[in-house]
Amino acid sequence: MRNPVNIIIGTLLLLPALTCHASVVLDGKATTPEMIERIADGESVIVPREALFRVDQGHGLMLEAAAQGQRIYGLTVGVGLNKDRQMVDAQGQLTTEVIAASKRFNAALLHAHSAGVGQDMDTRTARAVLATRLNQILVGASGVRLAVADMYVQLLNKGITPAMPTEGSVGEADITILSHVGLTMMGEGDVYYKSEKLPASRALKEAGIEPIQPWGKDALGILSSNAYSTGMAALALVDLKQLAHVQKLVYALSLQGLNGNVSPFLEDSLALHPYPEVVSAGAQLRTILAGSSLWQRDDDRALQDPLSYRDAPYLLGEIDKSYSEDRQLIQLQLNSSDDNPGVNVGVKPESDLWQARRSYLQGKDVYGAVLPNANFEPLPFVLAFERTAIALAHGSLASAERIVKLNDPHFTHLSRFLGTDHTLHAFGAMEKPPLALAATNKALAMPVSMDFLPAAGDIEDIATNAPEVLRRLRTQIDNSFQLTGIELISAAQAVQLRQQKDTRFTLSPQTQMLLDALRKTVPFRDADLPFTPQFQAASTLLKHYEN
Numbered sequence: 001m002r003n004p005v006n007i008i009i010g011t012l013l014l015l016p017a018l019t020c021h022a023s024v025v026l027d028g029k030a031t032t033p034e035m036i037e038r039i040a041d042g043e044s045v046i047v048p049r050e051a052l053f054r055v056d057q058g059h060g061l062m063l064e065a066a067a068q069g070q071r072i073y074g075l076t077v078g079v080g081l082n083k084d085r086q087m088v089d090a091q092g093q094l095t096t097e098v099i100a101a102s103k104r105f106n107a108a109l110l111h112a113h114s115a116g117v118g119q120d121m122d123t124r125t126a127r128a129v130l131a132t133r134l135n136q137i138l139v140g141a142s143g144v145r146l147a148v149a150d151m152y153v154q155l156l157n158k159g160i161t162p163a164m165p166t167e168g169s170v171g172e173a174d175i176t177i178l179s180h181v182g183l184t185m186m187g188e189g190d191v192y193y194k195s196e197k198l199p200a201s202r203a204l205k206e207a208g209i210e211p212i213q214p215w216g217k218d219a220l221g222i223l224s225s226n227a228y229s230t231g232m233a234a235l236a237l238v239d240l241k242q243l244a245h246v247q248k249l250v251y252a253l254s255l256q257g258l259n260g261n262v263s264p265f266l267e268d269s270l271a272l273h274p275y276p277e278v279v280s281a282g283a284q285l286r287t288i289l290a291g292s293s294l295w296q297r298d299d300d301r302a303l304q305d306p307l308s309y310r311d312a313p314y315l316l317g318e319i320d321k322s323y324s325e326d327r328q329l330i331q332l333q334l335n336s337s338d339d340n341p342g343v344n345v346g347v348k349p350e351s352d353l354w355q356a357r358r359s360y361l362q363g364k365d366v367y368g369a370v371l372p373n374a375n376f377e378p379l380p381f382v383l384a385f386e387r388t389a390i391a392l393a394h395g396s397l398a399s400a401e402r403i404v405k406l407n408d409p410h411f412t413h414l415s416r417f418l419g420t421d422h423t424l425h426a427f428g429a430m431e432k433p434p435l436a437l438a439a440t441n442k443a444l445a446m447p448v449s450m451d452f453l454p455a456a457g458d459i460e461d462i463a464t465n466a467p468e469v470l471r472r473l474r475t476q477i478d479n480s481f482q483l484t485g486i487e488l489i490s491a492a493q494a495v496q497l498r499q500q501k502d503t504r505f506t507l508s509p510q511t512q513m514l515l516d517a518l519r520k521t522v523p524f525r526d527a528d529l530p531f532t533p534q535f536q537a538a539s540t541l542l543k544h545y546e547n
Contacts, residue, residue, distance in 0.1 A: 026049045026131065028138030032335045033234035033327065036135075040128040040235060044157040047138060049148065054140025055149050057366065058343040062217055064363040065370040072217070072341060072370055083406035099215055106219035111184035112514055113223050114189070116165030121228075123161045123192050128231035130156055130181065132334060136368070138224060140345060141337035143194050143370070144221035147212050151185045158207040163190040163197060164228075170452055171466030173338070173376040174228035182222040211500070216527035225338050226378045229466035233330050233381065236470060237323070239477045239543075240388070244319050246542040250488045251312050252288040253511040254402050257494030258412055260305045262286075262294050264314045276374065277317035277324075285313065292508040300413060308401035315395050322388035329381040338375045344368050379449070382464040385473055386447050392476045393438075393445035399480075399487050400438035406490045414501070418493045422526050427490060430531050437483040444472040444479075485538030488514070489522055489531075496524050513547050 023043050024035050028051050039045060066072055121129075134152035138145060155161070162184040168176040183189035184200045193203035204211055214222065255262075263269060265282035289295070305309065341359075347367040349357040360369040405411045407418060407427050419426030452463035492515050499505050507515065521537040 003085070003170055005110045005416060007202055007458070021494075022262075024131075025257070026135045028054065028135055028140065029335055031135045032329060033237040033334075036128050036131050036231060036334070037238045038235035039156060040124045040231075041133040042127075042159075045131065045134070045153055047134075047153055051138040051140075052146060052149065055137060055142075055144065056146050056496065057345045058140040058143050059145050059342050059362070061345050061361075061366050062370055064366060065359075065361050066216075068363075070120065070359070070361070070363055079124045091532065102215040103143055105214075105215050106214035107186065109219040110179050110186065110214065113179040113432055114174040114183055115296060116168040116180060117349055118165050118167035120163045120192075120197075125235065126161045126164055126192075127156060128160070128235050129164070129178070129227050129458060130231075132231040132234065133178070133181070133222075133225055133227035135334055135531075136219055136227065136339075137221065137335060141342045142221040142339045143217040143341075143343045147218060148214070148221060149219050150480075151209075151212055152244065152258050154207075154209050155184065158209065160184070160200075160203050160207055160209070161192040162200070163192060166362065166467075166471070169228060169467045170455065171226070171229060171378060171382065171449070171464035172460060172462070173224045173340075174226055174467060175223045177228050177467075178225065179223040182214065185212050185222070186214070207237060221339060222339065224376060226333070226376065226466060229328065229378060229470050232335050232467070232470040232474060233326070233385065234334065234478075236385075236474050237330060239474070240319075240542060241478055241546075243321055244316070246290060246545055247319070247399075247480075247484055248284055248316055249511060249545075250484050250491060250542070251316065251402075252292075252508065253493035253495060253514060254406065254487055255289070255309060255312075256292055256294055256507055256511060257406055257491040258402075259298065259301055259498060259505075260308060260309050261301060261303065262289065264305075264310045270509070272311060272453075275314075275317065278313045281315075281317035281320060282313040285316075288510045289508045290510075291506070292511070293505045295316065299487065306401065306405055306411065308398040308405065309360045311398070315391075317386075317396050318391040319395055320386070322391045325384050326381070326388055329384050333378075333381055337535060338378070340374065340376050341370050341372045342375055377464075378466045379464050382449050382466045383467050385469050386445075386449055389469070389473050389476055390447040391478055392473075393434045393442045395440040396476075396483055397440040399432040399440060399483050400431075403434045403487050403490050407431060412495045412498075413492060414494060418497060418525070419489065420497075420526050423528050425494065426529050430486065433485050433531075433535070434486045437479045437486075439480050441476045445478045448472070454464040481539045481542050482535060485542055486535055488518060488538050488542065489525075489534060490501050492518055492522075493525055504543075510547070514545070517541060517545065517547075 023036050025046050025048060027048050130152055133151065137149050141529040162181045164177050164180045180189055184191055189200050190197055191200045191203045221289050227373040265285045270282045272280045347368050349360045351357060359371050411418050417428040448468050449464045451465060454461040495507060518541060520540060522534045
């Protein structure tokens with residue numbers, strides 16, 4: 001086996017210009033969705049020595065297993081239904097002829113699986129995909145060469161983004177999409193570089209990057225993972241966290257616009273039915289509303305508000321619950337291996353049974369196992385994100401209903417459609433966009449993970465449609481920011497109309513800050529003017545609001 005220390009040092013010497021200004025450290029162990037987002041937004045990457053050492057160890061064990069005659073999926077035999085075909089005879093020493101045969105097999109594997117369709121994904125998402133797959137490779141279980149890990153780093157740090165189609169994966173590893181990364185590494189296909197789409201060969205040359213010739217398990221390590229779905233999930237989680245935060249603030253402002261009842265989220269109310277996330281959401285709402293006139297006596301205040309208001313701790317709590325579960329699963333997904341086969345260095349068999357021992361080996365310098373598995377199965381996080389989609393749909397429908405209620409004098413005791421003496425239509429027609437957004441989010445929440453047909457010679461007979469689940473969820477989140485922005489505008493109008501009626505009515509400090517931030521771009525509505533730019537301004541505010 002090669003000396004991994006020398007190889008690692010040699011590898012690091014290839015990257016000094018790339019890593020000296022890097023700000024995100026990927027180590028295969030502690031990467032977060034926020035780190036993936038920073039890389040997606042253009043920050044560079046640095047990889048510590050110990051992570052590269054793991055990659056090299058895994059590759060060495062893979063070659064040792066092949067040399068000892070193990071049949072290894074994607075290395076010595078084919079993939080999919082072709083797993084019964086001997087592709088590379090790797091018994092004995094890895095001769096020049098064997099390596100050449102492996103290179104031909106790897107190139108053919110990438111060519112045959114580059115089958116994505118539809119428009120190219122945006123570069124931000126594509127960078128998230130590259131960062132995700134690099135971090136998973138740094139776990140050390142993929143069996144690829146250091147040159148592959150180096151290439152991911154160089155592509156990210158020099159701003160070369162493979163042109164990857166968005167469609168074509170059924171969610172059992174994103175093989176038809178990620179193969180396009182392999183094309184780029186070989187200097188084939190197209191990329192985005194310096195705001196231009198151009199041939200990969202030209203971009204690599206301009207950036208001073210030498211193409212690689214994949215061999216061994218390189219190609220399978222590049223194409224066979226759920227990095228597309230996982231990268232989208234990481235970006236979605238960052239947005240979902242922000243959405244969950246601002247939705248509570250907007251709800252609190254909306255409740256003050258209604259002059260609603262705080263009783264449903266009192267501590268003792270929720271203690272009677274103590275779902276943890278609901279109790280937590282109630283506590284957050286009490287904090288947000290501290291100092292509001294809602295806590296003072298008002299004989300005109302309703303005893304029981306509409307359910308879209310009254311049930312808010314449950315609606316908001318479910319989104320918090322979904323976020324927590326999703327984040328836990330994606331943290332695991334980012335920092336573990338979904339490779340098949342997977343390389344586990346340093347393990348020994350715990351059974352004497354032949355089938356349990358067959359994938360283990362003891363080499364001169366390394367021992368461990370090359371294990372066929374089903375770790376490419378993303379069902380745990382797919383089902384969790386589908387649940388999140390349903391929670392968001394419930395929240396969207398409630399938000400739309402709250403907007404309608406704010407327009408109704410029966411509930412608010414304010415003017416019809418939140419109008420003034422200078423408006424004719426006021427907020428009447430603007431009910432339609434939130435209702436449309438809520439309907440869209442409801443449709444997007446319909447589960448799709450079970451919509452599949454057998455493929456690949458009937459051996460791949462289940463699927464999850466993971467990319468479609470995540471694409472839908474990201475659209476839902478974008479829609480929810482727009483919808484919440486509309487509720488914010490409505491709530492702000494209602495609050496200020498209420499304050500005109502009663503100058504003693506005060507907002508809580510937190511919601512007053514949000515109202516003040518909104519009024520910098522969206523004025524109180526005292527004339528019938530176009531809503532569209534105001535809706536966009538409110539959505540943008542919520543996406544970046546930090547207080």
